[in-house]
Amino acid sequence: MYDITSREVWTEWCRQRVTYAMLLIAVAFGVLGLRLVYLQVFQGERLHQLSENNAIRLESLDPTRGRIMDSRGEILADNRPRFDICLIPRDAKPRDAILPLLASLLEMDQAEIEKKIGKAASFKPVLIKGDVGRDVLGIVEARRYELPGVVVRVKPQRHFPGQGTTAHIVGYLSEISLDELRSGSYPNRKPGDFIGKYGVEKEFESYLAGRHGGRQVEADARGRTVRIMDTVPPKPGANVFLTLDMRLQKKAEALLDGRPGAIVAVEADTGRILAMVSSPTYDPNLFVDGMTQKQWNELIRDPDHPLENKAIHGGYAPGSTFKMITAMAGLEEGKIDSHTEYNCSGRLKFGDRYFRCWRHWGHGTLEVTEAIAQSCDVFFYKVGLEVGVDKIAEYARGCGLGQVTGLGLGNESPGVVPDKAWKRRVYNKPWYQGETLSVAIGQGANLTTPLQMALFAAAIGNGGSLYSPIMVDRVESPEGDVIQTFSPAVRRKLPASKANLELIRDGMWGAVNGSRGTARGICSESLAISGKTGTAQVVGRKDRDKFLNELTDKIKYQDHAWFIAYAPREDCKIAVAVFIKHGGHGTACAPLARDIIKEYLDGKNPPGAKDASAPAETPENLDETDLQDRE
Amino acid sequence: MPEKTAKKNQGAFDKVILVAVLGLIGMGLVMVYSASSAMAVKIYGSDTYFFKRQLFFALTGLVFLFSVRYIPYRVYQVLAYPILGLSVLLLGLLLVPGIGVNVGGATRWMRVGPINIQPAEIMRLAIIIYMAYSLTKKGEKMKDFSVGIVPHLFLMGLIGGLFYFQPDFGSFAMLVFVIGIMLFAGGAHIGHLGGLVALAGLVGFKLLMSEGYRRNRIAAFLNPWENQMGDGYQITHSLMAFGTGGYSGVGVGNGYQKLFYLPEPHTDFIFSVLGEEMGLIGVGIVVGLFALLVWRGLAIAQRAPAGFARLLAFGITTSIGLQACLNMAVTTNLLPTKGLALPFISYGGSSLLINMISIGILENIAYAHPASPGARAPFFGRLVFWKRRAVA
Incomplete structure (x- = not known):
């Protein structure tokens, strides 16, 4: 020291x-x-194992998934109990007596059951048969004393009561994949869990999923739960309310009747989606309950692509529904005005080629309003040449084409708005003037989605506001408190002055209500519908006629049919786009749009007794269309 | 050091300490939320109940930290007795019926308006200040048993008595550690200290064995897995939490074990929740930040003038470092279970505020005695061997 x-x-x-x-x-x-x-x-692995196998075990408690409902509370997705028959090998004695009985009750092979048991840990339940019906469950329960070691496990299973009606919007769940587990985007999930894979189920996964809880149990040496020590209850998922109106949705589904196509109905002054049907559809329950290889192959090999949401995924030539944009470009650029007249002789010579009007004997002399109403091709060929393709493209983009609408349902197609730069970029070729003629009437490389066209129609109907589509109205906690709401947002204004927009509106009014309108068949004073037909060629006109005459597989070469509409003319409430793939002429779609509008407006202001109007709604009673021709 | 140079360097924070403290508090807030949310919902119906309170204390603590930094530390030397007296008074008030709040058989908090004060935390800082003052006053006379040891032993006994009635064995043990290590640093005779440690060992052993619950804890410490259903409950789950965490943890908010700590996972055992959710990486960061804090704090002590400043900086740093070590040692079953919070991270307003005020004092010492320009940071080897030879 x-x-x-x-x-x-x-x-x-x-x-x-x-x-x-x-x-x-x-x-x-x-x-x-x-x-x-x-x-x-x-020691990590050992301690982790201990935490799972210890006498004191933690068991995960899965939350109930939130429900999905339409705007009026009709359930589109909820949960049903699923019964699994399991067997605890250690308790199943004598096995020689139990297995044959179980096999016969479950209508299984005894060898199959033995294979499943295999060398599994003796105290853990082995799944013998999943999701048995209540009848099988009843039989097993009744003979429980003869079946020691056989247990019934109950789990909530997603269920879509409406089956295919809202399949493309609500989407489906399926088992989480290894990649998804590793991605870190699904922190609370473990193998075997189901997660939203498509549609609202996917996009609102974080709301719907809820939060897992846990239970601490004491187990005896045989692994059986002796005592529950503590429980942290899981937090159920939030409920999602869509803007859909199931009345319209079902109506639209019935109207399409399995023909490939799509119907989109939006609230004209909010962009809220009232109905969105893609046809044909599929049963989303298959993804949850499991499907056979055969069922899966049928789904993916179906030439009509049932899994595809045609309202937003597919791009289709808009045909004559595009003419409002050409008209807008001509009017706004000052190339035409309300009195500009062009003569239609049934065809227009351009270069060394003739471009035909659908009315091959011609429309005579027309101005823009009548040209829209009668859908004169020659008029718009001429406007298109005056304006040029780049200007048309500019106005098309101004009307929301060529870009995703922002629905937020995944995989939305932006469509195509062709112009010179586009062709240079994609094909590395110069633009030919002749192509401008095709583009001016919505043919050529033009591609749009039914959703884009419905929103476009709504914008014309409401006086020029192009809305962002809204699909979800609100998210509510399980207790009913509103967690999130979605309010309408104007994406942009249509690039048209009030006066010019009014001319276009007059044209669409004339198409339905005029004496020579292409859709005059659905004229109805009470509904005050304005609309526009569209017929998009799949192949050239000459080839089409040849194919239709010669080939058995005719349908592939039929034209696509379109109809877009809004109503009523003033104080517009609803806009609809109907698209039928290979549906023939656009007039085929018009009655469908009319019925949707009628259903909606009648629901808004019920005209006395609702039942009185019901018989008139069946498609068979409609005006002459080529509905029957298809059969 | 010439006055001029000193002035030139003044006005600078020790940013390393500040970063370490803010880092720890930040991780603490995240972990308090994660560890307490399930329970907070159960008890208070709001998952952010504890988080919001902790956030409030952290923000208040920041105001304190930055204010205290500007108070010259010499003030505490003058006020050492009043501060100690006040703390003893507060501790004593706990024993008055109606003032102390009894939680789980122990009276450790007093309710003042909406918040609970834990006088033991205030006492810790008061003791550090008093010891620094007292040791400086005694200086070279510390080698005498009657001067160096006896008065402090007496103080220890008085406070020990107060803690005995709460009871709060953990906080008292912490204070004994702090007093002991400050006596060591203050120049007490090694032989005296050694004797004292032996004595403390005996008394400690007796105390441990006298209370049934402490005896059980020792048994649980030695053999946690066999006492899993009883006293080994917390520690086995803590170990499982660390094991489950592995390298990178299961992710913040995803831990299982926190759901089942009894009674509260956001205080004494928050480190194991952190181990489960952030894994070795998160745990390493916390240990690293504490080590950084201790290293810088002791560097401040080394360069401060001998006496009050050095001992104060030393006391503050070691008390925080020791408490962190003890808490982490408990959660990893290196020491028997004892109720001690992890500084800056565990939920608890008094502890957080006092620790942040302590850091404020430390920063003031650093500010008053800046490192001389160009001086090398203290290096362990150099100091230990080279300086010792110089003295010998």
Whole structure:
């Protein structure tokens, strides 16, 4: 020891002792660090196993998934109990007696059951048959005493009561994949869990999923639960209310009647989606309950692509529904005005080619309003040439084409708005003037989605506001508190002055209500519908006629049929786009749109007894269309 | 050091300490939320109940930290007795019926308006200040048993008595550690200290064995897996949490074990929740930040003038470092279970505020005695061997 005689020595001594203390703490931290590495790395696996297999076990409690409902609370997705028959090998004695009985009750092969049991841990239930019906369940329950070790496990299973009606919007769940588990986007999930894979189920997964809870149980040496020590209840998922109106949705589904196509109905002054049907559809329950390889192959090989949401995924030539955009470009660019007249002789010679009007004997002399109403091709060929393709493209984009609408349902197609730069980029070729003629009437490389066209129609109907589509109205907690709402947002204004827009509106009014309108068949004073037919050629006109005459597989070469509409003319409430793939002429779609509008407006202002109007709604009673021709 | 140079360097925070403290508090807030949310919903119906309170204390603590930094530390030297007296008074008030709040058989908090104060935390800082004052006053006379040891032993006994009635063995043990290590740094005779440690060992052993619950804890410490259903409950789950965490943890918010700590996972055992959710990486960061804090704090102590400043900086740093070590050692079953919070991270307003005020004092010492320009940071080897030779 040092001899402390003076303040200076004391000072130095203190200094040294601080250093010793530093060393001491350094050692302590070192020991701690080593201990942690030992626990977490070298003992990690063992301790983790202990936490799972220990006498005190933690069991995960899965939350109930939130429900999905339409705007009026009709359930589109909820949960049903699923019964699994399981067997605990250790308790199933004598096995010689149990297995044959179980096999006969479940209508399974005994060897199959034995294979499933295999060398599984003796105290853990082995799944023998999943999702048995209540009848099988009843039989097994009744003979329980003869079946020691057989247990019934109940789990909530997603269920879509409406089956295919909303399949493309609500989407489906299926088992989480290994990649998804590793991605870190699904932190609370474990193998075997179901997650939203498509549609609202996917996009609102975080709301719907809820939060897992846990239960701490004490198990005996045989692994059976002896005592529940503590429970943290799971937090159920939130409920999602869509903007859909199931009355319209079902109506639209019935109207399409399995023909490939789509119907989109939106609230004209909000962009809220009232109905969105893609046809044909599929049963989303298949994805949850499991399907056979054969069922899966049928789904993906179906030439009509039932899994595809044709309202947003597919791009289709808009045909004559595009003419409003050409008209808008001509009017706004000053190339035509309300009195500009062009003569239609049934065809237009351009270069060494004739471009035909659908009315091959011609429309005579027309101005823009009538040209829209009668859908004269020659008029718009001429406007298109005056304006040029780049200007048309500019206005098309101004009307929301060529871009995703922002529905937020995944995989939305932006469509195509062709112009010179586009062709240079994609094909590395110059633009030919002749192509401008095709584009001007919505043919050529033009591609749009039914959703884009419905929103476009709504914008014309409401006086020029192009809305972002809204599909979800609100999210509510399980207790009913509103967690999130979605309010309408104007994406942009149509690039048209009030006067010019009014001309276009007059044209669409005339198409339905005029004496020579292409859709005059659906004229109805009470509904005050304005609309526009569209017929998009799939192949050239000559080829089409040849194919239709010669080939058995005719349908592939039929034209696509479109109808877009809004109503009523003033104080517009609803806009609809109907698209039928290979549906023939656009007039085929018009009655469908009319019925949707009628259903909606009648629902808004019920005209006395609702039942009275019901018989008139069946498609068979409609005006003459080529509905029957298809059959 | 010439006055001029000192002035030139003044006005600078020790940013390393500040970063370490803010880092720890940040991780603490995240972990308090994660560890307490399930329970907070159960008890208070709001998952952010504890988080919001902790956030409030953290923000208040920041105001304190930055204010205290500007108070010259010499003030505490003058006020050492009043501060100690006040703390003893507060601790004593707990024993008055109606003032202390009894939680789980122990009276450790007093209710003042909407918040609970834990006088033991205030006492810790008061003791550090008092010891620094007292040791400086005694200086070279520390080698005498009657001067160096007896008065402090007496103080220890008085406070020990107060803690005995709460009871709060953990906080008392922490204070004994702090007093002991400060006596060591203050120049007490090694032989005296050694004797004292032996004595403390005996008394400690007796105390441990006298209370049934402490005896059981020792048994649980030695053999946690066999006492899993009883006293080994917390520690086995803590170990499982660390094991489950592995390298990178199961992710913040996803831990299982926190759901079942009894009674509260966001205080004494928050480190194991952190181990489960953030894994070795998160745990390593926490240990690293504490080590950084201790290293810088002791560096401040080394360069401060001998006496009050050095001992104060030393006391503050070691008390935080020791408490962190003890807590982490408990959660990893290196020490028997004892109720001690992890500084800056565990939920608890008093502890957080006092620790942040302590850091404020430390920052003021650093600010008053900046490192001389060009001086090398203290290096362990150099200090230990070279300086010792110089003295010898």
